[in-house]
Amino acid sequence: MKSFDILDETKKKRILDAAINEFAENSYEQASTNRIVKSAQIGKGMLFHYFKTKQSLYEYLISHAIQIMEEFSVLYIDDSEPDFIERMKGSAKLKIGIYEQHPDLFHFIGQVMLEKESKVPATLAHRLHQMQLEGMARMFNGIDTEKFREDVDSDEILKLIGWSIEGYSQELLAKLDGQNFAELELEPYWKEFYAFLEMLKRIYYKQEV
Amino acid sequence: MKSFDILDETKKKRILDAAINEFAENSYEQASTNRIVKSAQIGKGMLFHYFKTKQSLYEYLISHAIQIMEEFSVLYIDDSEPDFIERMKGSAKLKIGIYEQHPDLFHFIGQVMLEKESKVPATLAHRLHQMQLEGMARMFNGIDTEKFREDVDSDEILKLIGWSIEGYSQELLAKLDGQNFAELELEPYWKEFYAFLEMLKRIYYKQEV
DNA sequence: CTTACTTCGACCAAGGTGGTCTATTTATAT
């Protein structure tokens, strides 16, 4: 794998993107190394020179994906922010950030989660699980629930706000489908999103008098 | 196809379930007729006797799925009910009802939607689209928005309630994963769900004084 | 000119593809 780490960044990215995309859209078995090399525009031999087998390529990708997720997580999510909705802003920026730079990463990880364990070595499965737990912790630990309205259980409020933001994002993403993120002016969408969050505050926070 | 329609219901169901499952979990190209016949416990020849080609089987399934969805829709969704959340109860019952009797139907339709148009004939694509529109209409037409709190736009409230119920269902479904619906006592879960809906009313409806 | 490394893609055996066909069983009709 040394030989792979040494490549120019652009070729490396082409290969990683191609491979992640292939494993995102197909199960391990159905994913095709032939399609990967074609999409990455390299010869068949090279892929098996860099990664000796399909399986080891797969494991490399999983590890790579975890690494990216963790980097972005510490970068974007400020777990000292006590206001839940403010913290969710960071989470949204994280998702968009990953989406811009690695469009298929979430899809890939989702596919990995569905995979029969046999293809995902125990240590990687463990790291994935750990990542999930830590992500939850970073999202929910130390939230100030005093701000929430008192006629609804605060755990419920956390979930409701989460689901609402999830729904909003899905709708937005569907609307922006096909368009190229890189050359898109996102600022107005953020503005709208912030307004949406303010609305959530109006709904779920105590009314200031 | 006549020959197929005549079969005993149990064998018919075995074949339909196997085929829908296969096309739900794989794209058209990747779906395998071999796996279908093995799973349905019939000989290879029979499948191609009933449906002459893979493509025509696929189209039969799509048509079949649309039919089921429409039946359930008129059965469960009462579009004369003016209270949105009450109407959503029907929608939830519809989903569970379909899920019980055809576990992979939603997944299948989702997969069909993703398919490159070429494999889905225009007329079926049109029927699918029409079904979606009518479903939306049955959900949202004639809703009494007077009940909603007035400090938030009522269209937003409709969406927020929808997303919240969606999130709740997903969470519940994840919790019940793997368990067999048929032999499951659902009543307590409905109870909890109704309580959840009452909470949504508290949040999104005008407070009665 | 030699040595070492990179790159490609033809090639391999193995196995899966949609679809056909024959042989046999089962049901129906006379």
Add this chain to the structure above:
DNA sequence: ATATAAATAGACCACCTTGGTCGAAGTAAG
């Protein structure tokens, strides 16, 4: 009981894709 027709299984077909190999050509360095 006999003849005819329908239902059924699965071996088989030609074709394609699979993960992986390997030799040859290209490139760079010493």
